[in-house]
Amino acid sequence: MYTSHLLRKGRVSQPLHFYVITAVTNQRQPIFTQIDIAKKVITELYVLENEKAVNTISYVLMPDHLHWQFQLLNKYTLAEVVKRLKGRTTQLINKAEQRKGSVWQADYYDHQIKNESDLIKQARYIVANPLRAGLVKNIANYPFWNCIYLT
Numbered sequence: 001m002y003t004s005h006l007l008r009k010g011r012v013s014q015p016l017h018f019y020v021i022t023a024v025t026n027q028r029q030p031i032f033t034q035i036d037i038a039k040k041v042i043t044e045l046y047v048l049e050n051e052k053a054v055n056t057i058s059y060v061l062m063p064d065h066l067h068w069q070f071q072l073l074n075k076y077t078l079a080e081v082v083k084r085l086k087g088r089t090t091q092l093i094n095k096a097e098q099r100k101g102s103v104w105q106a107d108y109y110d111h112q113i114k115n116e117s118d119l120i121k122q123a124r125y126i127v128a129n130p131l132r133a134g135l136v137k138n139i140a141n142y143p144f145w146n147c148i149y150l151t
Helices: 004-008 035-050 078-097 116-127
Strands: 018-024 054-061 065-072 109-112 145-147
Touching: 018 078, 018 116, 035 054, 035 065, 035 078, 054 116, 065 078, 065 116, 116 145
Parallel strands: none
Antiparallel strands: 018 065, 018 109, 054 065, 054 145
C-alpha cells in the first residue's frame, strides 16, 4: 500500500464513538479460509471486548481482510485497539502456522460513524460482504461474521 500514510490523515480517536475499521492481510493473502486461523482473529475481537476496550457491533472476517464495527471505550485509542488486534493475531497465527512475518498490511482504513442511520447502514454493509463477494448465497452459510442486530 504505497499511500498508506494517507489513511492516517484526519484520523480521529474519540472514546464512546462508533467506528468501522477495515484491515487487510499482507499482500492480500487469503489466510482466513482455515477455521482454526479465523477463530484466532475472532477470539481476539472478543478479548478486546472483555478487556473493556470496545463493544463489538458487527464484524465479518473475509479470506483476506476484516471489517469490524465497534464502539471505542475509554481504555485505548483507536490506533492502540487496532495495534493490539493485529499484534496479538500475528503472534498467534505465526505460532500456529510455524511461520514468521507480517499477517496484516501496515495500516488500516477507518470510518467514524456519524449517526444511528450510519451505524445500521454500516452493519448491513459488513454482514452482506460475503454475499457481494460471491462466497455464499445466504449469509447463514458463512461462518465468520456476527452482528448484535441479528442474534
